[in-house]
Amino acid sequence: MSSPRLPGSTGFDGAPTVTLYDEDLPPDNSYAFSPDELEEDEMILNMGPQHPSTHGVLRIELKTDGEIIKDSRPHIGYLHRNFEKHAENIDYQGVIPFTDRMDYVGSMGNSLAYALTVEKLLGITVGERVACIRIITAELQRIASHLLAMGTYGMDIGAFTPFLLCFQQRERVLDLFEWLCGARLLYNYNWVGGVSHDLPDGWTDRCGRFLDEFVPVLDEVDRLLSHNKIFIRRTGDVGIIPPEMARDYALSGPNLRGSGISWDLRRDDPYLGYEDYDFDVITGTGAHGPIGSCWDRYFVRVREMYESVRIVRQALERLPAEGDVRENVPRFIRPSAGEAYCRSEAPRGELGFYIVADQKKPIPYRVKGRSPCFVAMGLFHEITRGEMIADIIAIIGSLDIVLGEIDR
């Protein structure tokens, strides 16, 4: 099995291992706004990277006319940590902690996507117990991640209380994870061929108890925030992504479903046996304003949490009592030359890894992450044009970006 992208094959002059650039060249500032192009009454407002509500170190240049946004340019890269290059120097298992640090509020989803890709490359299948545990952790992680999105979104709009109510519940998910694998944020839990720890005794009971107590709290926060008149006025008619635009820009996850397109990899390209689970794919309804508004995207996340609860309940029921979770974990990973792409539905959308393997080498030749947040940033300038300064915050929050995943 050979690929034209592999070294040694004809027509390929290799990926550059060092960036070649001329140090004497002046820095290229053509992307930034220049003060010369401003018309009368216009002003450049620099938002970030230290702004409180850009969800990390995102910097946005805004060309404003009073409160109206004429144009915007996001500058990314402040959190670039060289993940893909690092991955070319570390063995396959060692990449997993790096994937955790991509979307650092949805780590389980990242390592799951990576593990699935390497398993696809190696042709490993995991047992029923591992698949159930992976689904449980992935869905709990989705709940935690959406809780964070919901809480911080409320805070972006100016309501502080839902944030703390959401974080209380998120803490409980993190407690569960801590009991499971010792870490609260970056788990290194999904290994190639299995998971790092089996469920401790009593974990499933506590997980079920959490689900029972979580749903009423979610109802309460939902009542407090989602249908608040001011909240709807702030988000219902703002940041519209029409279905065509969402498809053209290859959005995925809640951002895509918020525009009314029913596309969920758990249903449409199932992995881990998701096809056996009973859950609905939530789409935006345009209940308050045009379809694809900030409110739609926000509310898709809220309702997805209920669906995740359903999935976790089913997974807890069908979890096999016995089974070695490290049964299929390979001692050495030396795949034959080849490539694999595997995608999965992470909390923020389609997270995929593309791995190119070198012949019998213990380290990958190339690892490429397909990050949903990076894709979502691509249409940022389109949907912010003509909105107001306060809407910028609402739009960033509704896209639910994590800069760790954008910059990698």
Next chain:
Amino acid sequence: MITRFRQVEMRLMGPLTAIPIVLATVVLVTIAALPFVSAVLSEWIRDAVPAGLQHAVAVTLGTVGFVAVLALNPIYAIWLERKVAAHVQDRLGPMRVGWHGLLQSFADGVKLLFKEDLVPKDADRVLFRLAPMVAIAGAFAAFVVIPWGVRADGAVLAVSNLNIGVLYFIAITSIGALSVLMAGWGSNNKYALYGGMRAAAQMVSYEIPTAILVLVVVAQVGSLSLPEIVAAQAGGFLGISNWLVFQLFPLNLIAFVLFFICGLAETNRTPFDIPEAESELVAGFHTEYSGMRFAFFFLAEYGNMLLISMLAALLFLGGWVGPVGSNPLLLFAKAFGLVVVQMWLRWTLPRLRVDQLMAVCWKYVIPISFFLLVVVAVLKSIL
């Protein structure tokens, strides 16, 4: 070293907690006994002070009194706000510094006092330094006309009993908008500028319905004098049925709610806190302020909260008259009740956008206020 400091801190904490409690008790007892205190003081002034100076001494004493209340108000109001916020959010709030965190505000105050006095390099130094003073002057000056009660001999307990007190109030609160604009412009910071501009637009807009709603009250009572407005609300069933808010139901109730909303907007409280909108403008007009200048803005904000609540209580809730007769403490209690409502709203509601805020004012609040004024005037002339 740290352990040692902690031990000293713990030992001091118990006795020190007595300070805020004693202070609050003294202030509340003084307010409750204000008619008596004032009678004794005026007796003393009449006897001991030369005739030419009597007025000056009386005004000075009154000013010192209300400035003391206003200076202490934020210390307790901030503590209360943090406690209200905490309990809304299912947590405890300040618990460490003193009993239930009562000393927290004192500690914060000391911290602010010792902070470096920073002025940004490119700021307009004069405006930057002047803005907090103007803010606090505007907030405090309005308290001059607030009557706290009446004595048995009919004298009004106010620093200055203006017969056009309401008009003076409307005029003097406009200074607050000026200070915010000065701070926003003087900071030479784009976020502060946005905050200042928003604040100016917001405060100027909401002054119009405030004035109209005050006129609704004035039209019914037939006087611009706050003591007379309160006197018109005395008596009735349980001492509350004559409160203006219950008259001409539901006209005055609507007027009261609208007045309270305008008050929220004028004091820049959530859901109208767009001038300092933390998630958008970092901190709005006080982005560049720190230390005592920042504290002055805070002092002014909490002063304004108390002011607008007191005025609402005077105009609509019967001021110092109530079920237990007539006492300044009643006014204070009603005002603080409304302050708590303001805090409760702040920790529950999201924030409006700047154009929606203007739309609320110009499309809804002002027309409804005008409608109320016309209806009340017509009803008054018929009845």
